[in-house]
Amino acid sequence: MKEKFDIIVIGAGLSSLMFLVKYVKKHPQQKILLLDKDHDKKNDQTFCVWQGPDIINLTEEFDIQPKKVWGKIMLDFQNRSIKKVMSPYNYKAYDGKKTLSSLLRSCKKNITYKNNCEVVQVKKNGLFYVITKDSSVYSSQTLVDSRHYNNTYDSKEMLYQAFYGSEVEMPTNTFDETTVTLMSFKENKNDIEFTYILPYTKKIALIETTFFAKNPNINDIKLKHEEKLKQYGKYTLLRSEEGILPMGNIKTDKEGSYLKIGISAGMIRPSSGYSMIRIANWINQIEDTELNQQNLSKFRFKSPWLLNWLDKQFLKVCFYRPEMAPELFMSLFSKAKIGSVVRFMADKPTINDVIAVIQALPKKIMIKYLIK
Numbered sequence: 001m002k003e004k005f006d007i008i009v010i011g012a013g014l015s016s017l018m019f020l021v022k023y024v025k026k027h028p029q030q031k032i033l034l035l036d037k038d039h040d041k042k043n044d045q046t047f048c049v050w051q052g053p054d055i056i057n058l059t060e061e062f063d064i065q066p067k068k069v070w071g072k073i074m075l076d077f078q079n080r081s082i083k084k085v086m087s088p089y090n091y092k093a094y095d096g097k098k099t100l101s102s103l104l105r106s107c108k109k110n111i112t113y114k115n116n117c118e119v120v121q122v123k124k125n126g127l128f129y130v131i132t133k134d135s136s137v138y139s140s141q142t143l144v145d146s147r148h149y150n151n152t153y154d155s156k157e158m159l160y161q162a163f164y165g166s167e168v169e170m171p172t173n174t175f176d177e178t179t180v181t182l183m184s185f186k187e188n189k190n191d192i193e194f195t196y197i198l199p200y201t202k203k204i205a206l207i208e209t210t211f212f213a214k215n216p217n218i219n220d221i222k223l224k225h226e227e228k229l230k231q232y233g234k235y236t237l238l239r240s241e242e243g244i245l246p247m248g249n250i251k252t253d254k255e256g257s258y259l260k261i262g263i264s265a266g267m268i269r270p271s272s273g274y275s276m277i278r279i280a281n282w283i284n285q286i287e288d289t290e291l292n293q294q295n296l297s298k299f300r301f302k303s304p305w306l307l308n309w310l311d312k313q314f315l316k317v318c319f320y321r322p323e324m325a326p327e328l329f330m331s332l333f334s335k336a337k338i339g340s341v342v343r344f345m346a347d348k349p350t351i352n353d354v355i356a357v358i359q360a361l362p363k364k365i366m367i368k369y370l371i372k
């Protein structure tokens with residue numbers, strides 16, 4: 001059977017669902033099919049974002065509720081620590097499963113959704129013909145694809161952000177629930193290594209061991225992580241999450257017959273691995289336009305070149321001089337105003353913020369890698 005649609009979207013992950021929630025409200029007349037190979041099984045992840053003035057408000061825009069909001073962050077390295085009150089900004093954590101379910105609920109009644117429908121082949125013969133594992137065939141004028149591809153990057157200095165995290169419950173009060181530990185650096189000559197802690201309560205926290213590395217091995221990171229957790233004594237493991245995210249500027253499609261979105265379309269910040277705000281900003285710019293074959297170019301994500309360029313220089317330093325990276329981050333957070341850093345991280349810096357960020361970084365090392 002060949003069922004025909006105006007648009008077929010492959011993958012019911014973060015980018016597709018955020019897109020559809022907004023898009024179907026504006027274009028209810030279009031017949032849209034959403035296919036996912038296994039929406040329910042995975043997605044055990046935590047989405048964190050910076051929020052506050054001038055940054056798109058995800059709770060309001062997408063009707064999703066954060067698991068926790070923090071007003072303070074801290075970083076430390078050796079015996080130095082930096083604590084910052086972020087007001088009027090904050091750091092929000094969204095539970096991955098709940099957020100994706102909530103987004104799916106918001107758009108489900110306006111689309112046709114098929115779960116457990118792995119796409120195995122796409123053919124183009126006038127229309128797109130999408131073939132799934134169970135041999136169903138669906139056709140459409142326009143195709144949106146959020147599958148992850150082996151992308152090409154614009155730099156040979158490739159790093160990966162690899163992390164293993166455990167949400168744990170302690171028998172006694174252990175965490176300062178008001179403060180996120182953004183980066184607690186460890187001394188490491190070869191890679192950048194830090195612990196990230198999201199304290200949900202005094203007893204419950206997500207503790208992640210993170211590496212920025214050239215060739216990370218998630219099993220080794222998991223072992224290091226388990227070793228580190230021993231310092232907490234007895235605890236109950238509530239859940240775990242892991243990921244390996246490329247840190248580089250993706251060479252995105254400038255043309256082509258279909259629309260890539262999500263990670264493979266460059267909607268992920270090279271220096272942080274965060275994508276939620278990028279996806280939301282992208283949708284904000286295009287939701288009024290009707291998607292069809294004639295205007296695909298309006299929908300293609302164009303990453304902010306200045307931010308990408310700065311990320312690239314920054315990642316070069318991390319690539320060639322990983323031992324310098326803790327100093328880079330410590331310098332950034334201690335010297336620049338927190339509002340500038342937050343807007344910079346959230347893809348919404350003013351020119352003054354960019355200048356403040358550049359001025360806060362150690363000059364000698366940055367200049368050296370600017371010209372490398």
Ligand SMILES: Cc1cc2nc3c(=O)[nH]c(=O)nc-3n(C[C@H](O)[C@H](O)[C@H](O)COP(=O)(O)OP(=O)(O)OC[C@H]3O[C@@H](n4cnc5c(N)ncnc54)[C@H](O)[C@@H]3O)c2cc1C
Pocket residue numbers: 010011012013014015016035036037038039044045046047048049117118119120146147148241242243244245261262263264268273274275276277
């Ligand atoms: C553990 C983890 C934590 C993260 N934390 C943050 C964070 O704190 N903040 C942040 O902004 N970003 C975070 N990210 C990065 C990023 O936001 C997420 O990876 C996000 O899910 C990317 O969205 P996406 O739509 O590109 O991909 P996905 O959400 O992975 O969606 C792709 C979808 O395509 C489906 N699919 C794949 N192949 C097929 C096929 N052949 N047929 C049908 N369907 C298919 C998959 O099942 C999946 O549902 C995190 C990533 C991970 C892995």
